[in-house]
Amino acid sequence: MDEEEDLRLARMTPEISRRTLTMLRGLAGLEPPEQVPEDAMIVADAILAEHGTDGLRVLVMTLAAWATAQIENVAELSRRSHEAVLDAMELACLEANAEE
Numbered sequence: 709m710d711e712e713e714d715l716r717l718a719r720m721t722p723e724i725s726r727r728t729l730t731m732l733r734g735l736a737g738l739e740p741p742e743q744v745p746e747d748a749m750i751v752a753d754a755i756l757a758e759h760g761t762d763g764l765r766v767l768v769m770t771l772a773a774w775a776t777a778q779i780e781n782v783a784e785l786s787r788r789s790h791e792a793v794l795d796a797m798e799l800a801c802l803e804a805n806a807e808e
Contacts, residue, residue: 717766720759724766727751728774 731751735744755763783793 717762717769720763721766721770724755724759724763725770727755728767728770732774 728751731748735747738744738747752764752767755767759766779790779793782788783790786793
């Protein structure tokens with residue numbers, strides 16, 4: 709990224725981070741779990757409408773940073789490697805797709 713792009717994204721990061729946290733608070737424990745993607749898409753669509761693709765990029769960067777930190781926490785707490793945690797996540801996805 710160039711300096712102008714960095715500054716443009718940095719200006720919207722605090723708001724989008726706040727909205728991401730609000731979204732996650734609403735999604736955590738949501739029932740039925742199938743509702744999670746739909747509710748997340750509503751937030752993504754709103755960010756796209758308000759901030760364009762740069763807003764979506766910040767949303768993805770924020771989620772990736774937080775997901776990575778949580779994967780590292782789970783790995784440390786469960787005394788597994790990052791790869792083992794990711795393998796378990798991948799297996800859960802494969803099992804969910806197999807049920808459909």
